[in-house]
Amino acid sequence: MSVVAMLFFIVVLLFALLAAAALLTWVERRLLAWWQDRYGPNRAGPFGILQAFADVIKILLKEDWIPPLADKPVFVIAPAIVAVTMLLGFAIVPLAPGLVIADLNVALLFFFAMTGLSVYSVTFAGWASNNNYSLLGSLRTAAQMISYEVFMLLSLVGVVILAGSFRLTDIVDAQRGMWFFVPQFVGLVVFFLAAIAETHRLPFDLPEAEHELVAGYHTEYSGMKFGLFFLGEYLGMMLSSAMIVTLFFGGWLGPPFLPPIVWFLLKTAFFVCLYLLLRAALPRPRYDQLMGYAWKFLLPVALLNIVVTGAIVVATRSPAEVGS
Amino acid sequence: MIDERSIAAAKRAQTSERTRSESWLWSQVAVLLSQIRSMAEVFLHGFRRRETIQYPEEKPYLAPRFRGRIVLTRDPDGNERCVACYLCAVACPVDCISLQKTEDETGRWYPEWFRINFSRCIYCGLCEEACPTYAIQLTPDFEMSEYDRRNMVYEKEHLLISGTGKYPGYSFYRVAGRAIGGKDKGEAENEAPPVDVRGLMP
Ligand code: SF4
Ligand code: SF4
Secondary structure, three states: OOHHHHHHHHHHHHHHHHHHHHHHHHHHHHHHHHHOOOOOOOOOOHHHOOHHHHHHHHHHHOOOOOOOOOOHHHHHHHHHHHHHHHHHHHHHOOOEOOEOOOOOOOHHHHHHHHHHHHHHHHHHHHHHHOOHHHHHHHHHHHHHHHHHHHHHHHHHHHHHHHHOOOOHHHHHHHOOOOOOOOOOHHHHHHHHHHHHHHOOOOOOOHHHOHHHHOOHHHOOOOHHHHHHHHHHHHHHHHHHHHHHHHHHOOOOOOOOOOOHHHHHHHHHHHHHHHHHHHHHHOOOOOHHHHHHHHHHHHHHHHHHHHHHHHHHHHHHOOHHHHHO | OOOHHHHHHHHHHHHHHHHHHHHHHHHHHHHHHHHHHHHHHHHHHHHOOOOOOOOOOOOOOOOOOOOOOEEEOEOOOOOEOOOOOOHHHHHOOOOOEEEEEEEOOOOOEEEEEEEEEOOOOOOOOHHHHHOOOOOEEEOOOOOOOOOOHHHHEEOHHHHEOOOOOOOOOOOHHHHOOOOEOOEOOOOOOOOOOOOOOOOOOO
16 A cells, blocks of 8 residues: 555544444443343434434533642543554554555564553553542552453464464464364453453453442543543454454455455454443452452463464474474 | 271362362353353343333323322312411421411411422422312422423412312311301301300200
């Protein structure tokens, strides 16, 4: 792509993502209502779709208050970090053949770098707010995200072994024969659980568990700063859905009666809905259960997955193939 | 010395250790499965009947004794029932009724003004229970929202209706023993003429 076309693509993607995140609030409320025998917001515009924009306008007009005892610069920068890192994460997601901002050969590592950086947002927010609930919430988040990141990475080693590359377009191409969710089913389950914990969506939203921590790390936030946290959360949800699709469900691949980008978007939308269904259906675990599950169950399973995948690959492929 | 008992105990401990770790693994799997099941059940809820009543278009059912907007009723002759006894104002737990008693030339009491602040009223119905004349009554109407809070204060002309409300035939002065213009002592319904307590005749 030429530089102009690339810039145009970046701008379009940026606006599309922001609009999608705003719209997702409406989708989430409608779907939750649908699963709870209600209607949800259905008044503003057709099917209530303008509700999302009404919410955006409202949150932009809200008073933006910084608590007097807060550490101001850190307090202000924290919500920006999560939104920026999540947006940057989309730079490596291939929407369709050739339709990717940065086709890095270490794309997967870039993705982990971005999710890793977003931990700072939460820790900064909790520390700078100067509020007990915020601090406890951010401590929890830091512990949760760091431990789930460990085997989020490990769960993908199987995929990398099979594809032989960290480049996402190569990984998608390697799935032409069979989507990786079949040979890497264990990896998929582990990655999915870890992705929920990473974006601290329900049921793993202990960092902001209302019943014990008020609102966790964003207790003191209001107005658009709070909105940015929300934006980051929804972007994270979309990013991890897109990653699941790219890594396990063949990315843009699909029967040729639809263009590749439509396949990609459809699959991503399916996983976003799955995220919402999780929120509607499951209660949150206790914090020690969450951590115990991570270290005692998911970590061994992820390690086992690597060993088994590696053994099978070594046993079935010729040494030249493995070496390449 | 290793006797049989200690060997058996050691074996028991070993097996229980193993079953414990096995059952822990199974419980983890069972947890996963049960969560998938509850997800499926919640998903199926999408195809149930909606519980929501789409309010402005679709009206909810209101029971006949639903307690809503308060009215002041009139007796069958068309006169105000309220005799300004203040009992409702006393009974009201949130003190939202206020009124001022006055009298006409025949000695009949009535409220000079009568005011209910509906932004405070909790629709408990205690005023209705306290009222000796059935004057104050709650009706099944709740659609009284306002943009300005001050408009929630209803004056007597807003409260007074032309009918008798829930108690059609009742008129307080017709049954009360009080002398009032055109009706002397002993002339009320079911009332005996007054006894001359100083007279000697039985
Ligand atoms: S209904 Fe209850 S709160 Fe309302 S005016 Fe009567 S006594 Fe007061
Ligand atoms: S409404 Fe009833 S209770 Fe209240 S002052 Fe009038 S007569 Fe008395």
